[in-house]
Amino acid sequence: MLRLDSLALAQGDFRLTADLAVPPGTWAALLGPSGGGKSTLLSAIAGFLPPAQGRVLWNGQDLAPLPPGQRPLSILFQDGNLFPHLTAVQNVALGLSPRPRAPDRARAAEALARVGLAGLQDRRPAQLSGGQQARAALARVLLQDRPLVLMDEPFGALGPALKSEMLALARDTLTARGATVLLVTHDPADARAAADSVIVVAEGRAHPPAPATSLLAAPPPALRAYLGP
Amino acid sequence: MAPRPLPMALRRAGQGTRARTGPPRRPGTLAALLVAALCLGPLVPLLLRSGEGGLGAADAAALRFTLLQAALSAGLSVALAIPVARALARRRFPGRGALITLLGAPFLLPVLVAVMGLLALFGRNGLLNAALAALGLPPVSIYGLHGVVLAHLFLNLPLATRLLLQGWLDVPAERFRLAAALNAPVWALIERPMLARTVPGAFATIFALCLTSFSVALILGGGPAATTLELAIYQAIRFEADFPTAARLALLQYALCGAAALLALRLAPGAMGQGGPGRAVQRWDAKGRAADALWIALAALFLLLPLGLAGWRGLAGLPDLPPEAGPAALRSLGVALAASALTLLLALALALHGGRLAQLAGALPLAASSLVLGTGLLLILRPLTTPATLALPVTALLDALAALPFALRSLAPAIAEIESRHGRLADSLNLTGPSRLRRLTLPLARPALGFAGGLAAALSVGNLGVIALFAGEDQTTLPLLMARLMGAYRMDAAAGVGLLIAAMALLLFWILDRMGRADAAP
Numbered sequence: 245m246l247r248l249d250s251l252a253l254a255q256g257d258f259r260l261t262a263d264l265a266v267p268p269g270t271w272a273a274l275l276g277p278s279g280g281g282k283s284t285l286l287s288a289i290a291g292f293l294p295p296a297q298g299r300v301l302w303n304g305q306d307l308a309p310l311p312p313g314q315r316p317l318s319i320l321f322q323d324g325n326l327f328p329h330l331t332a333v334q335n336v337a338l339g340l341s342p343r344p345r346a347p348d349r350a351r352a353a354e355a356l357a358r359v360g361l362a363g364l365q366d367r368r369p370a371q372l373s374g375g376q377q378a379r380a381a382l383a384r385v386l387l388q389d390r391p392l393v394l395m396d397e398p399f400g401a402l403g404p405a406l407k408s409e410m411l412a413l414a415r416d417t418l419t420a421r422g423a424t425v426l427l428v429t430h431d432p433a434d435a436r437a438a439a440d441s442v443i444v445v446a447e448g449r450a451h452p453p454a455p456a457t458s459l460l461a462a463p464p465p466a467l468r469a470y471l472g473p
Numbered sequence: 474m475a476p477r478p479l480p481m482a483l484r485r486a487g488q489g490t491r492a493r494t495g496p497p498r499r500p501g502t503l504a505a506l507l508v509a510a511l512c513l514g515p516l517v518p519l520l521l522r523s524g525e526g527g528l529g530a531a532d533a534a535a536l537r538f539t540l541l542q543a544a545l546s547a548g549l550s551v552a553l554a555i556p557v558a559r560a561l562a563r564r565r566f567p568g569r570g571a572l573i574t575l576l577g578a579p580f581l582l583p584v585l586v587a588v589m590g591l592l593a594l595f596g597r598n599g600l601l602n603a604a605l606a607a608l609g610l611p612p613v614s615i616y617g618l619h620g621v622v623l624a625h626l627f628l629n630l631p632l633a634t635r636l637l638l639q640g641w642l643d644v645p646a647e648r649f650r651l652a653a654a655l656n657a658p659v660w661a662l663i664e665r666p667m668l669a670r671t672v673p674g675a676f677a678t679i680f681a682l683c684l685t686s687f688s689v690a691l692i693l694g695g696g697p698a699a700t701t702l703e704l705a706i707y708q709a710i711r712f713e714a715d716f717p718t719a720a721r722l723a724l725l726q727y728a729l730c731g732a733a734a735l736l737a738l739r740l741a742p743g744a745m746g747q748g749g750p751g752r753a754v755q756r757w758d759a760k761g762r763a764a765d766a767l768w769i770a771l772a773a774l775f776l777l778l779p780l781g782l783a784g785w786r787g788l789a790g791l792p793d794l795p796p797e798a799g800p801a802a803l804r805s806l807g808v809a810l811a812a813s814a815l816t817l818l819l820a821l822a823l824a825l826h827g828g829r830l831a832q833l834a835g836a837l838p839l840a841a842s843s844l845v846l847g848t849g850l851l852l853i854l855r856p857l858t859t860p861a862t863l864a865l866p867v868t869a870l871l872d873a874l875a876a877l878p879f880a881l882r883s884l885a886p887a888i889a890e891i892e893s894r895h896g897r898l899a900d901s902l903n904l905t906g907p908s909r910l911r912r913l914t915l916p917l918a919r920p921a922l923g924f925a926g927g928l929a930a931a932l933s934v935g936n937l938g939v940i941a942l943f944a945g946e947d948q949t950t951l952p953l954l955m956a957r958l959m960g961a962y963r964m965d966a967a968a969g970v971g972l973l974i975a976a977m978a979l980l981l982f983w984i985l986d987r988m989g990r991a992d993a994a995p
Binding site for chain 1: 912913916
């Protein structure tokens with residue numbers, strides 16, 4: 245279980261506090277205005293931004309001493325999820341080891357096939373479409389098989405149809421493994437489609453998760469101001 | 474691509490609070506220590522050996538001449554660069570891109586070859602004096618202060634032009650449009666303030682470069698009236714074996730170069746970056762078309778004529794190549810490749826480390842000219858061994874140091890860009906240490922590595938410096954061979970060697986630069 249224990253983040257003049265827990269296996273959407281701190285919160289959980297106060301706990305263990313690559317999580321950024329000079333299969337194999345060997349590459353190829361990229365494994369990112377790049381990045385997350393997955397609007401650059409297709413694919417594949425997923429989005433439709441619960445991040449605070457359907461049906465003031473009438 | 478500072482800011486914020494991620498840093502610390510030891514270590518024997526006794530009359534004259542020629546050279550270069558850069562900034566014409574590329578060539582061009590070209594134009598038997606003789610006029614001499622300044626103008630006018638041109642290109646196009654809409658004077662409103670910002674930096678950069686002039690003064694200067702400090706050091710060691718005087722002069726030169734380099738860094742932190750040719754900005758103040766054309770033509774002629782003559786004489790001199798040229802070329806190649814490899818290692822380690830330490834270590838060699846360092850090393854090594862046996866390794870080492878600031882200026886931004894774009898992804902995949910270097914940094918930094926390596930190799934091939942202090946007959950490199958031939962007035966053979974040097978320098982740069990770019994990731 246992910247727990248943010250009296251967490252306070254500071255970045256320049258920006259402040260964000262969070263005191264909440266996300267039950268295992270939950271898909272939680274981080275919803276709120278841009279600049280509200282959704283990505284900052286994800287950065288802190290991933291280990292890129294040390295907290296000013298408080299702790300990030302996974303199953304009771306403080307993650308502070310662990311560098312990003314050794315935390316029990318995978319992260320998908322808004323963009324730049326693939327190294328441009330490596331092929332798809334080399335990119336995915338890095339999810340298994342910083343020094344992938346032949347067996348790692350074979351498993352990476354299988355993962356690529358699972359997300360519908362069979363036959364494209366030797367292409368570089370520039371030779372893949374935006375949707376294919378997103379699939380390749382997702383293949384690496386599947387292969388990493390970490391219990392917590394952080395998604396920072398990874399499908400934001402895709403068209404609406406492709407985005408919901410990718411969300412569905414991610415949901416199918418990751419839910420089967422019981423992963424906890426935090427999904428940053430500014431689109432309530434994403435939250436409705438893919439998330440069980442919603443964490444509203446606004447006005448300097450990340451609120452505890454609330455059930456997606458009821459929250460979106462009757463949004464609290466902070467969320468209503470963002471969603472509009 | 475827009476800079477994305479956030480990830481780096483995050484990384485910095487995280488240091489010290491948790492296990493370290495990011496690129497390996499320890500090699501950078503080692504490289505900085507090595508550079509500091511090499512640049513500061515030779516000071517010790519210089520201080521010990523300088524003994525009592527102040528500056529003699531000849532030493533003071535050398536100091537005065539060094540300052541005078543550097544000030545004149547830098548002043549003239551910048552003053553003449555203003556109209557040329559302005560013309561290039563506001564005119565579009567066929568060949569503009571080629572001309573701007575050519576402005577970068579004198580930086581790679583071996584100094585001796587440039588001097589050879591100037592001699593072919595202005596020398597005793599040059600074109601100018603042939604024309605004067607045909608008209609029944611007395612000949613002019615290129616030797617002395619004006620010759621030294623002329624050569625420095627030839628070598629540095631292109632650099633000054635590129636620095637100032639960058640100033641013009643950095644002015645947003647909208648500002649010219651606004652000035653035109655308001656019918657406001659472009660010179661007073663935009664250009665004069667821009668020049669007030671850029672000219673001091675360009676002057677200081679070229680002043681610092683001209684202070685360390687050795688080859689130019691060796692060929693075109695000399696005598697009590699036209700000896701630079703570097704030349705005086707060389708003469709004290711080679712001709713008089715007067716080591717205390719050499720040590721005193723070297724300390725003086727060290728202080729002078731250090732002050733000038735510091736000044737140049739303050740005034741022009743980005744000088745010698747690789748500015749692209751840019752587009753000529755659309756301008757509405759289109760007066761002075763004829764004057765602009767004249768300035769561009771004059772500058773092109775002043776650059777191309779000596780280059781063409783050096784090439785022509787070189788071709789004619791190829792049959793006169795002495796038999797030593799072959800072994801000398803092999804030695805030069807070996808020295809250049811070793812220097813280039815060492816420069817790349819140091820620059821890469823420093824660029825990965827980043828921060829103030831890398832900046833300092835990268836600037837230190839600017840203060841320590843290789844002739845001064847060579848003097849210090851000579852004092853250390855002479856009691857231990859015959860200096861000539863170490864001539865080639867010492868030359869490679871000091872050439873590597875000399876190229877380091879320029880290599881770092883191309884490599885450091887490339888590495889910073891890689892880290893800012895891909896650093897977080899690499900961290901999240903636990904890609905650290907050697908794997909990060911092999912899988913991320915080296916493949917993506919290859920174009921910058923190729924460019925920096927090519928630059929270092931080309932500079933080394935053409936550099937006549939410390940080798941003149943150390944070498945005996947058996948360690949002659951191409952520049953030393955050329956200088957000796959010129960000293961013996963065997964100009965045809967010297968021109969042939971010069972062509973060989975220029976060809977090797979350009980070819981090495983081209984090959985290494987190509988190796989970096991070929992098949993590079995997008």
